[in-house]
Amino acid sequence: MGLSNASEDLSSEMEVDAFRRLFPLRYFERHLAESIRPDGRPLGKARETSIFLGAVASANGSALVKIGSTTMLTAIKMEVMTPSLESPDEGCLAIDFHMPPICSPIVRPGRPAEASPVVSKQLSDTISSSRMIDLKELSLVGGKAAWMAYLDIYCLDADGALFDAALISAVAALSHLQIPAVAMNDDGKIVLVSGEDGQKPVNKEKRKLTLRSIPFSLTCILHKNYILADPTAEEESIMETHVTIVLDTSGQLISLYKPGGPALAYTSAIQDCVGLTGQRVKELKSYLDKENSAMEVVV
Numbered sequence: 001m002g003l004s005n006a007s008e009d010l011s012s013e014m015e016v017d018a019f020r021r022l023f024p025l026r027y028f029e030r031h032l033a034e035s036i037r038p039d040g041r042p043l044g045k046a047r048e049t050s051i052f053l054g055a056v057a058s059a060n061g062s063a064l065v066k067i068g069s070t071t072m073l074t075a076i077k078m079e080v081m082t083p084s085l086e087s088p089d090e091g092c093l094a095i096d097f098h099m100p101p102i103c104s105p106i107v108r109p110g111r112p113a114e115a116s117p118v119v120s121k122q123l124s125d126t127i128s129s130s131r132m133i134d135l136k137e138l139s140l141v142g143g144k145a146a147w148m149a150y151l152d153i154y155c156l157d158a159d160g161a162l163f164d165a166a167l168i169s170a171v172a173a174l175s176h177l178q179i180p181a182v183a184m185n186d187d188g189k190i191v192l193v194s195g196e197d198g199q200k201p202v203n204k205e206k207r208k209l210t211l212r213s214i215p216f217s218l219t220c221i222l223h224k225n226y227i228l229a230d231p232t233a234e235e236e237s238i239m240e241t242h243v244t245i246v247l248d249t250s251g252q253l254i255s256l257y258k259p260g261g262p263a264l265a266y267t268s269a270i271q272d273c274v275g276l277t278g279q280r281v282k283e284l285k286s287y288l289d290k291e292n293s294a295m296e297v298v299v
Contacts, residue, residue, distance in 0.1 A: 037228065043228050093148075104155075130215040175214075219231060222239075
């Protein structure tokens, strides 16, 4: 009797799996009609999210972020540069998003992933337009020396909502960043503080950046009358209309990104997406605050 039931269960699982492979959209729509997704989530709920600061010991700031299976690692390295003539009292941020072949079967070795430059540009635009960082905080000696912050974001597992996870990772790494202590030597060059004679302190101790309006995002899928928050890679491949909303922690709209797709973004749908994003921002801020508090206790 037990073997018979086990055989029936296995056969049923195989039939469901075959139906999912052959008719993926119909498979998903059957779940959507019940207001649930194949992974058991309600339509408007994001996947379980975790933030870990200080993931890379050799970096000046770093963070590892997971949203479901989607995994991002950000590392920040600081270098002294000569500021531009246009902005003599400001430092600079350089953001690069990387998708190595290990992150997804669709990324081929030797070929840059199509999403990499797109996400890099989105991240740069978002962090700049949010005014999260005052670049004057990165100045060392007006017109002569300033910090260049290199943010390298690596996608370790690409299972949907890449921009959302990359932005959280970048923001978390910036919150963890400690700007090195530097001094000016006898030759007038900026060097890391070593305690040697003849060094004139520029900033005596490591310091953290002041982060003002912190941006977070939520990507949603619009499909017929349904809105699915935080899609997986499978959901993104089946239902093509995506909307990404970026809000800061004060609720200010930073950007709205809709890269095509067959469905129209009606005002009511966009408003619903903004509402879901507002809830998500509060959730993410709570996670980040908790992780930063834990780091302070450890230090």
